[in-house]
Amino acid sequence: xxxxxxxxxxxxxxxxxxxxxxGLRRFLRRMAAGKAELEAEELQKTxxxxxxxxxxxxxxxxxxxxxxxxxxxxxxxxxGAPALEAELYDGTDxxxxxxxxxxxxxxxxxxxxxxxxxxxxxxxGRKVMFNPRYELRGGS
Numbered sequence: 001x002x003x004x005x006x007x008x009x010x011x012x013x014x015x016x017x018x019x020x021x022x023g024l025r026r027f028l029r030r031m032a033a034g035k036a037e038l039e040a041e042e043l044q045k046t047x048x049x050x051x052x053x054x055x056x057x058x059x060x061x062x063x064x065x066x067x068x069x070x071x072x073x074x075x076x077x078x079x080g081a082p083a084l085e086a087e088l089y090d091g092t093d094x095x096x097x098x099x100x101x102x103x104x105x106x107x108x109x110x111x112x113x114x115x116x117x118x119x120x121x122x123x124x125g126r127k128v129m130f131n132p133r134y135e136l137r138g139g140s
Contacts, residue, residue, distance in 0.1 A: 039091070050115055051065065052115060054066075054092045055093035055094065061121065065116070065117040066115070066129070067090060067114065068091070069089055069111065069113055070088055070109065070110055070113075070114055071088070073110055083102070085097070085099075088114060095120070095126075100131060108136075112137075113137035114135070116135075117132055118132035118133060
């Protein structure tokens with residue numbers, strides 16, 4: 001029988017999954033976690049893989065790249081002109097993406113994965129990115 005000392009870190013199998021201490025704990029946590037919590041965890045992982053900044057770390061007046069899933073897409077006029085507004089969620093927070101002068105953009109639909117880059121501002125306590133550059137990802 002192999003002995004494992006308390007200071008020995010868990011080992012990874014060929015597929016990259018950890019073995020050793022805490023495996024049962026992780027399994028039970030995943031079983032008890034709600035669907036929304038598991039989706040948020042998966043979104044956070046994919047956001048990091050895409051090289052995007054988590055939305056919670058985006059400060060006002062900074063240029064950032066964010067990635068996530070579009071929750072809602074609405075037409076909300078601003079100052080009498082049309083504006084398409086989409087809510088992007090990355091598992092950590094939400095940011096509003098606003099395209100001024102647009103009524104519809106092909107591919108910008110709820111449930112779609114998207115990566116956006118632009119200047120983050122804060123309006124009424126909410127993070128907003130106006131006319132961001134975007135790249136549609138798989139999804140929906």
